[in-house]
Amino acid sequence: MLETTSDHSVNSRAGDIKIPDLENPKMIQEGILHYKEMCESCHGGPGKEETDLAKGLNPDAPDLVKWGFKMNPAKMFWVTKNGIKMTGMPAWGKTHSDEKIWVIVAAVKKLHDVTPEEYNAVQIEDED
Numbered sequence: 001m002l003e004t005t006s007d008h009s010v011n012s013r014a015g016d017i018k019i020p021d022l023e024n025p026k027m028i029q030e031g032i033l034h035y036k037e038m039c040e041s042c043h044g045g046p047g048k049e050e051t052d053l054a055k056g057l058n059p060d061a062p063d064l065v066k067w068g069f070k071m072n073p074a075k076m077f078w079v080t081k082n083g084i085k086m087t088g089m090p091a092w093g094k095t096h097s098d099e100k101i102w103v104i105v106a107a108v109k110k111l112h113d114v115t116p117e118e119y120n121a122v123q124i125e126d127e128d
Contacts, residue, residue, distance in 0.1 A: 047116025
């Protein structure tokens with residue numbers, strides 16, 4: 001019942017969200033960096049083993065490598081920004097701009113196509 005209520009709530013709130021172009025390679029690369037920092041420990045990453053944190057979540061966090069490309073980007077944006085009550089999903093909109101949340105969504109939509117080697121190669125570049 002709670003899952004159905006949550007789904008209906010997200011559906012009703014995400015309907016008017018305008019989706020930017022999520023195919024920009026720089027956007028995807030930046031999104032992978034944010035994903036590694038904020039999402040990987042619960043949702044996994046290409047070639048990554050499930051963490052102890054992920055094993056302890058109830059309900060389980062969705063495997064975004066496997067299923068993220070199928071998810072509606074507007075709904076994913078809304079959930080990432082606002083979180084989901086009574087789950088482990090935080091509201092990242094309290095600490096991240098909409099632009100930063102969209103880069104994460106762009107990355108999640110592409111994770112299924114990223115090899116573990118490509119994923120591990122994405123690193124923060126020195127700004128010297």
